[in-house]
Amino acid sequence: MKLSVNGTEHEINDLEPDMPLLWVLRDELGLRGPKYGCGIAQCGACTVHIDGEAVRSCQVPAGGVWGAITTIEGLGTPEAPHPVQAAWIAHQVAQCGYCQSGQMMQAASLLAETPTPSDAEIDDAMSGNLCRCGTYPRIREAVKTAAAKLSEG
Amino acid sequence: MGRLKTIARRTFLIGSAAIAGGVAFGVYKYKTPHDNPLLNDLPEGAAALTPYVLITAQSITLITPRADKGQGATSVQAALIAEELDVELDQIRTDPGAPSPAYYNTALAGDAVPFRSTDDSLLATTTRSVMDAPIKFLGLQITGGSTTVPDGYEKLRMAGAVARETLKAAAAQIHGLDVAALITERGAVILPDGTRVPYTALASTAATLDPVQDVTLRAPDQWRLLGKPMQRVDIVAKSTGTQNYGIDQSPPGMLHGAIRLNPAQGGEMLGFDATEAEKMRGVVKIVPLPGGIGVIADNTWRAFQAALAVDVDWGPAPYPADMAGHWSALSESFTPDQQDSRFRNVGDVDAALAEDSDLRFEYRAPYLAHAPLEPVNATVVVGEGRVDVWTGTQIPRFVQKNVAHIAGVETENVHIHALMIGGSFGHRLEDDVVRHATRLAMAMPGTPIKLTYSREEDMTHDYPRQIAMARGRGRVKGGQVESFDLGIAMPSVMTSQMGRQGLPVPGPDLQIVAGAWDQPFDIPNYRVTGYRAPELAPISSWRSVGASSNGFFHDCLLDELIHAAGADPLAERLRLCNHTPSRKVLEAVGEMSNWGGTPGPRRGRGVAFCLSFGVPCAQVIEVSDTDAGIRIDRVYVAADVGRILDPVNFEGLVKGGVIFGLGHAMNCEITYSDGAAEQENFDSFPGMRLYQCPEIVVRGLENADNIRGIGEPPVPPAAPALANAIFAATGTRLREMPFNRFVDFA
Numbered sequence: 001m002k003l004s005v006n007g008t009e010h011e012i013n014d015l016e017p018d019m020p021l022l023w024v025l026r027d028e029l030g031l032r033g034p035k036y037g038c039g040i041a042q043c044g045a046c047t048v049h050i051d052g053e054a055v056r057s058c059q060v061p062a063g064g065v066w067g068a069i070t071t072i073e074g075l076g077t078p079e080a081p082h083p084v085q086a087a088w089i090a091h092q093v094a095q096c097g098y099c100q101s102g103q104m105m106q107a108a109s110l111l112a113e114t115p116t117p118s119d120a121e122i123d124d125a126m127s128g129n130l131c132r133c134g135t136y137p138r139i140r141e142a143v144k145t146a147a148a149k150l151s152e153g
Numbered sequence: 154m155g156r157l158k159t160i161a162r163r164t165f166l167i168g169s170a171a172i173a174g175g176v177a178f179g180v181y182k183y184k185t186p187h188d189n190p191l192l193n194d195l196p197e198g199a200a201a202l203t204p205y206v207l208i209t210a211q212s213i214t215l216i217t218p219r220a221d222k223g224q225g226a227t228s229v230q231a232a233l234i235a236e237e238l239d240v241e242l243d244q245i246r247t248d249p250g251a252p253s254p255a256y257y258n259t260a261l262a263g264d265a266v267p268f269r270s271t272d273d274s275l276l277a278t279t280t281r282s283v284m285d286a287p288i289k290f291l292g293l294q295i296t297g298g299s300t301t302v303p304d305g306y307e308k309l310r311m312a313g314a315v316a317r318e319t320l321k322a323a324a325a326q327i328h329g330l331d332v333a334a335l336i337t338e339r340g341a342v343i344l345p346d347g348t349r350v351p352y353t354a355l356a357s358t359a360a361t362l363d364p365v366q367d368v369t370l371r372a373p374d375q376w377r378l379l380g381k382p383m384q385r386v387d388i389v390a391k392s393t394g395t396q397n398y399g400i401d402q403s404p405p406g407m408l409h410g411a412i413r414l415n416p417a418q419g420g421e422m423l424g425f426d427a428t429e430a431e432k433m434r435g436v437v438k439i440v441p442l443p444g445g446i447g448v449i450a451d452n453t454w455r456a457f458q459a460a461l462a463v464d465v466d467w468g469p470a471p472y473p474a475d476m477a478g479h480w481s482a483l484s485e486s487f488t489p490d491q492q493d494s495r496f497r498n499v500g501d502v503d504a505a506l507a508e509d510s511d512l513r514f515e516y517r518a519p520y521l522a523h524a525p526l527e528p529v530n531a532t533v534v535v536g537e538g539r540v541d542v543w544t545g546t547q548i549p550r551f552v553q554k555n556v557a558h559i560a561g562v563e564t565e566n567v568h569i570h571a572l573m574i575g576g577s578f579g580h581r582l583e584d585d586v587v588r589h590a591t592r593l594a595m596a597m598p599g600t601p602i603k604l605t606y607s608r609e610e611d612m613t614h615d616y617p618r619q620i621a622m623a624r625g626r627g628r629v630k631g632g633q634v635e636s637f638d639l640g641i642a643m644p645s646v647m648t649s650q651m652g653r654q655g656l657p658v659p660g661p662d663l664q665i666v667a668g669a670w671d672q673p674f675d676i677p678n679y680r681v682t683g684y685r686a687p688e689l690a691p692i693s694s695w696r697s698v699g700a701s702s703n704g705f706f707h708d709c710l711l712d713e714l715i716h717a718a719g720a721d722p723l724a725e726r727l728r729l730c731n732h733t734p735s736r737k738v739l740e741a742v743g744e745m746s747n748w749g750g751t752p753g754p755r756r757g758r759g760v761a762f763c764l765s766f767g768v769p770c771a772q773v774i775e776v777s778d779t780d781a782g783i784r785i786d787r788v789y790v791a792a793d794v795g796r797i798l799d800p801v802n803f804e805g806l807v808k809g810g811v812i813f814g815l816g817h818a819m820n821c822e823i824t825y826s827d828g829a830a831e832q833e834n835f836d837s838f839p840g841m842r843l844y845q846c847p848e849i850v851v852r853g854l855e856n857a858d859n860i861r862g863i864g865e866p867p868v869p870p871a872a873p874a875l876a877n878a879i880f881a882a883t884g885t886r887l888r889e890m891p892f893n894r895f896v897d898f899a
Binding site: 038096 | 225
């Protein structure tokens with residue numbers, strides 16, 4: 001099985017095709033940015049991109065991956081954060097932070113498709129990502145800050 | 154006075170026995186300082202000037218022993234030390250340190266005594282200070298009760314100041330200068346000629362000196378960091394996916410564990426057949442555990458799948474199998490025999506309410522899971538005579554003791570490596586996951602085993618918030634609330650929770666009435682009675698504990714009586730309030746919400762107030778009754794913690810607490826059927842989603858005398874403010890949570 005993750009090609013032999021991508025990333029490839037929260041696509045903590053589209057990696061079987069995978073590790077780094085990550089830092093969104101990798105992947109996907117989302121579009125795109133600490137007000141603000149930054153170019 | 158003395162004596166017994174029956178210990182013992190744990194394996198040339206500051210030739214480490222579960226504990230502890238040490242937060246690293254009695258929690262004592270936090274009488278202060286003795290003696294290193302800030306406020310600044318002055322003494326000795334000529338900034342002592350001597354260069358000399366104990370703390374108007382917006386030390390890692398949580402721990406050679414416990418929590422396992430599971434790919438071992446089985450495999454998902462494939466025969470629940478049994482146990486607990494406390498009894502309620510009144514109501518609050526987003530997990534390796542544990546915990550010393558007992562090693566040979574916690578809300582005050590992980594690791598000595606609970610195992614074995622019922626009645630006269638009588642029945646959270654640590658809890662449980670008996674109101678006839686229901690499902694502390702249900706009961710009853718009196722909900726609360734900081738938060742939300750104005754058609758506004766953990770918090774909520782259901786439009790919230798150390802984090806925690814309180818009031822409950830929790834995942838326990846999140850406007854006040862924490866106090870007023878707003882908009886009184894049993898939410 002071949003997986004492209006954050007620009008690196010991985011050849012993984014002898015893997016059950018029905019193993020969820022989340023566990024391939026975390027336990028087989030050691031990429032632990034995507035988080036396990038529910039296993040049934042209810043929380044969004046495991047969100048990654050496949051060809052730029054936000055997906056719940058707990059629901060994508062490894063054998064069914066249809067494109068290049070990007071995880072939070074591939075979005076940006078502490079030294080060179082993606083504009084979404086920079087906005088998350090500026091607004092100090094995180095409390096426990098456990099859901100935030102998924103939140104940022106969701107937000108990055110939204111902004112790639114809809115560079116200047118309305119409030120309703122932000123709510124629609126982000127409501128599948130659960131935050132138990134209640135950071136929603138800052139998530140909304142950070143998405144808007146990131147949108148402004150991205151549209152500046 | 155006789156009665157007061159009895160209370161004081163009993164209080165001492167409660168508090169100390171609640172901790173481990175420590176009353177026999179003389180007070181003299183607690184006056185001996187605990188050993189500094191950093192001195193145990195100090196590198197050559199390094200200085201551990203207090204238990205909180207470790208300086209080597211290379212680096213400065215601040216020890217932040219209170220667990221960070223998202224509330225920013227690490228940052229605020231570091232900032233308190235750094236303020237006096239004269240280092241910036243980008244110059245230091247933080248470390249939770251090893252479990253040690255030196256890191257006991259002083260502030261817990263304040264909330265273990267039956268005096269209102271607003272009570273500054275000699276008796277109240279004396280009793281609080283007496284309580285400090287057993288807590289210090291027993292070295293309770295606990296994170297909880299919004300105590301991290303009040304506990305550390307002086308202690309951590311003092312630790313920074315002692316270290317700073319000792320470093321100055323070292324510089325004075327080396328350079329032959331008068332200490333008075335030296336100043337400090339950015340991690341260095343500055344000599345009179347402007348030379349900067351980094352603290353790291355002074356470590357080896359400072360280590361040879363007795364720490365300078367005679368220090369004076371700076372006044373708040375001299376602060377560089379505290380009181381101003383700060384960047385949390387974990388914010389970059391948490392914004393880039395690089396924060397290491399317990400669940401990310403992966404030491405070399407590690408295997409993965411899963412668990413399957415009796416769905417009836419605490420029920421026995423009668424037998425199991427693992428034949429099919431053992432054949433599954435990646436499965437290394439199936440391990441019988443108390444009340445269930447564990448699986449060791451080479452991948453978390455494979456372990457989860459195998460755990461589900463084991464055929465298990467379960468015993469019955471040790472509590473009523475269905476909800477009817479739980480509610481009837483509460484309903485039958487309002488008896489003189491089960492009276493647990495009556496700390497508030499003013500006027501003559503019985504005489505005032507002798508004639509039957511229509512103002513008689515019953516309220517209910519359900520079991521609730523903590524359900525932090527990171528499922529509980531622990532990584533354990535059992536070696537020769539030592540055990541290493543990597544986990545996030547609020548009770549590291551209990552964990553250490555319990556692991557030592559299970560593994561049969563000395564307590565000091567259990568090494569706890571504390572890790573960042575992905576949310577807790579009280580969940581990490583329990584340590585089952587570590588106990589089970591230890592048993593799994595004992596099945597494979599030398600191999601690290603990471604046990605991760607599936608979401609379903611976590612939610613159904615959560616040790617939920619207490620179930621509770623209240624009965625209220627009252628009388629109004631001349632447009633005012635004249636009599637208020639509230640009885641609350643619940644099982645004792647403290648008995649259930651401390652029982653799992655082997656600690657008896659004699660005496661009344663303050664949590665049965667917390668957030669109700671201690672409210673700052675003067676009502677001519679005013680009584681709050683706690684009734685102890687029998688133990689039902691095992692329960693635990695859930696963000697704001699007793700006040701999470703009692704704040705709802707007390708404020709909703711008050712709101713009903715105010716409505717019956719025909720008074721204005723805010724004006725009547727203000728008229729009854731006898732505590733200035735509490736009045737100020739009520740006045741603040743009135744002003745913020747433009748209370749006098751009309752909210753408009755199909756809209757309603759509710760106010761609620763609760764003083765919990767010493768913090769008065771008022772909220773005004775505005776809702777719309779739309780065709781799709783109730784929409785929460787706006788929340789105005791004011792709270793007073795005495796002094797705000799980081800306004801950015803304060804605002805975040807207040808908003809988060811409001812959302813936590815509202816989300817659970819809207820749509821969350823744990824119910825039991827055939828002994829098993831019916832809610833297993835976030836599809837049936839959703840909480841609030843982003844699209845439902847109202848605009849929340851926060852104002853922090855600083856009128857209170859004592860500094861307090863803000864983690865819990867925003868939770869209790871949220872549910873009653875919502876219920877009162879829905880009443881104002883629709884005329885429907887909601888007396889039972891969750892509210893989606895009765896209304897839809899847009």
